[in-house]
Amino acid sequence: MKTFSITDVGMVRQVNQDYVFTTGKPLGILQNLFVVADGMGGHQAGDYASKCTVEVMIKEIAKSEGEDIERILVKAIKSANREIIKEASGDEHLKGMGTTVVAATVKEQMLYFANVGDSRLYLINQGIQQLSKDHSLVEEMVRLGGIKPEEAKHHPDKNIITRAIGAKADVDVDFYEHRLKRGDIILMCTDGLSNMVEDEELFHIVQGSRDIVEAGEMLVEAAKENGGTDNIGVVLFEPFADEVSV
Numbered sequence: 001m002k003t004f005s006i007t008d009v010g011m012v013r014q015v016n017q018d019y020v021f022t023t024g025k026p027l028g029i030l031q032n033l034f035v036v037a038d039g040m041g042g043h044q045a046g047d048y049a050s051k052c053t054v055e056v057m058i059k060e061i062a063k064s065e066g067e068d069i070e071r072i073l074v075k076a077i078k079s080a081n082r083e084i085i086k087e088a089s090g091d092e093h094l095k096g097m098g099t100t101v102v103a104a105t106v107k108e109q110m111l112y113f114a115n116v117g118d119s120r121l122y123l124i125n126q127g128i129q130q131l132s133k134d135h136s137l138v139e140e141m142v143r144l145g146g147i148k149p150e151e152a153k154h155h156p157d158k159n160i161i162t163r164a165i166g167a168k169a170d171v172d173v174d175f176y177e178h179r180l181k182r183g184d185i186i187l188m189c190t191d192g193l194s195n196m197v198e199d200e201e202l203f204h205i206v207q208g209s210r211d212i213v214e215a216g217e218m219l220v221e222a223a224k225e226n227g228g229t230d231n232i233g234v235v236l237f238e239p240f241a242d243e244v245s246v
Contacts, residue, residue, distance in 0.1 A: 001024050001032065001106070001237060001238065001239055001240070001241055002211070002212055002237065002238040002241035002242075003022045003024055003032075003034070003212075003235070003236070003237040003238075004022075004212045004213045004215075004216045004235075004236045004237070005020040005021070005022045005034075005216070005234065005235045005236070006020070006216045006217065006220055006232075006233075006234050007019070007020055007231065007232065007233045007234070008220045008223075008224065008228075008231065008232045009231055010192055010223070010224060010228035010229065010230055010231050010232055011224050011227065011228030011229070012227075012228060012229045012230070013229075013230065013231055015044065015046070015047055016047060016231045017038065017039035017040065017041075017046035017047045017049075017050055017099075017231055018036070018037070018038050018039070018050060018190045018192065018231040018232065018233030019035075019036075019037045019039065019047070019050035019051045019053075019054050019099075019233070020035065020036050020037075020054075020188075020233050020234070020235050021033070021034070021035040021054045021058065022034050022035075022235055022237065027058065027061050027062050028061045028062050028063060028064030028065070028072065029064050029065065029066070029067070029072070030061055030064065030069070030072065030105045030107075031105065031106065031107055032105055032106055033058070033061060033103065033104075033105050034103065034104045034105070034186070034188060034235050034237060035054050035057060035101065035102070035103045035104075035235075036101070036102050036103075036119050036188045036189060036190060036233050036234075036235050037049075037050035037051075037053050037054050037099045037100060037101045037102075037119065037165075037190075037233075038050060038099060038100040038117065038118075038119050038190035038191065038192070038231070038233060039051075039053075039097065039098070039099040040097065040098050040099065040164070041094070041096050041097030041098060042096070044093065045088075045093065045094045045095075045096065045097035046097060046099070048087075048094060048097060049084055049094075049097040049098055049099040049165070049166060050099040050101075052080070052083060052084060052087065053077075053080040053081075053083075053084060053099050053101055053165050054080075054101075056076070056079055056080040056083045057076040057077065057079070057080050057101075057103065060075060060076040060079045060080075061073075061076050069105060069107065069112045070112070070114075070175045073103055073105070073112065073113070073114040073173075073175065074114055074173045074175060076103070077101060077103065077114060077116060077165070077171065077173050078170070078171060078173065080101070080165055081116075081165045081166060081170075081171040082169075084097065084098065084099070084165050084166035085166055085169065088166060097166055098164040098165055098166035098167050099117070099164065099165045099166065100115075100116060100117025100118055100119040100161065100164060100165070100190070100191075101114075101115065101116050101117065101119065101165055102114070102115040102116075102117075102119045102120065102121050102132055102188055103115070104121060104186065104188060106180065106237075106239045109179055109180055109181075110177055110178070110179055110180065111123075111131075111176075111177070111178045111179075111180050111186065111239070112175070112176070112177055113131070113132065113175070113176050113178075114173050114174060114175045114176070115132045115133075115135075115173075115174055116135060116163050116164060116165055116171055116172070116173055116174070117134075117135050117136075117161050117163055117164050117165070118134040118135060118136045118139075118161050118191050118194075119132075119188070119189065119190045119191065119233070120132050120134070120187075120188065120189055120191075120194050121186065121187070121188045122186070122187040122188075122189075122199075122202065123178065123184060123185075123186060124184070124185040124186075124187055124202075124203055124206050124207065125181070125183050125184050125185070127203060128187075128199050128200070128202055128203035128206075130199070131176060131178055132174075132176070133174060134161075135161055135162045135163035135164075135174075136158065136159075136160060136161050136162060137157050137158075137160040137161070137162060138152040138155045138157055138158045138160075139152065139162075140162060141155075153195075153198075158195065159191070159195075180239050180240070182240045183240070184238070184239060184240070185206060185212065185236060185237070185238050186235075186236065186237050186238075186239065187202065187206060187219075187234070187235070187236055188234070188235040188236075189219075189232075189233060189234050189235070190230070190231065190232065190233040190234075191230065192223060192228075192229075192230035192231045192232040192233065193219055193220075193223050193232050193233070193234055195229075195230065196222070196223035196224075196226040196227060196228065196229070196230075196232075197219065197222045197223055197226060201222065202219065205218050205219055205222060206219070206236070212236040212237070212238060215236055216234050216236050219232075219234050220232050220234060
C-alpha cells in the first residue's frame, strides 16, 4: 500500500485548522487508518478541535479488541465528540469549536469508512466517484429536489454543515463499505480542496501524476491557484500498491 498526506494553510487563512493522519501499520485490530478533519471555531479552537478529534480516535482505536470495523470507527468518532464537547465547556477560548471528520481503513478487498460533515472520500480509477455523502445544507437541498447537483457547488450556503463533531451530545455517524479493485486510488480531503477544484480536475491531476506524492502536491497547488480561500487537507492511498511512502 502506498500512502501520502499533506496539509496547507492556503492563500487566505492565518491558521491551519485541517488535520490529517495516516498509518499503514496496525492500530488495534485495524490494519491501517486514514483520517481527515477540518476544524472550525475562532482563535485556536478549530485547529485544536481537529487535532484533538484525531488523537482521541487513535487512542480509542488502539484499544479495540474483537469488535467489528463499523463499531470501532463509530465508537472512536463518538468518543471524540464527547471529548470536544467536554473541552469546549471547560474553556471559554474553545467554546463553539467543532470539526468534520472522515476516517477510513482497508481490510483485504474492502474499504470501510465513516464520516461526519462535508470532508470527502473519493474513489478514483477510470473516473472519479464521491463515495461519502456531505452533511451539508445544500446536499440536503439536492436530496429533497430543491436544487440541482450542479447548482450545489456554487450555492451561497454551500459551507453550512448539518452535522459536526462537537455540535451536540450525540453525533450521527454515517458508515460505508465498498469493494475495491486493483488500480483504485482513494482521495480524502477537506472542502478547501473540493470547493476550489472541480471533481473532473481532481481526477485528471491524480491520473496524470507520476505517483500519489506528486498528485497530492499538485492538488494543493491547484486549490491555491484557484483562490485557496480555505485550508487544504489531502490524504491519498493506493490499497493494492506494493510499497509505502509517507
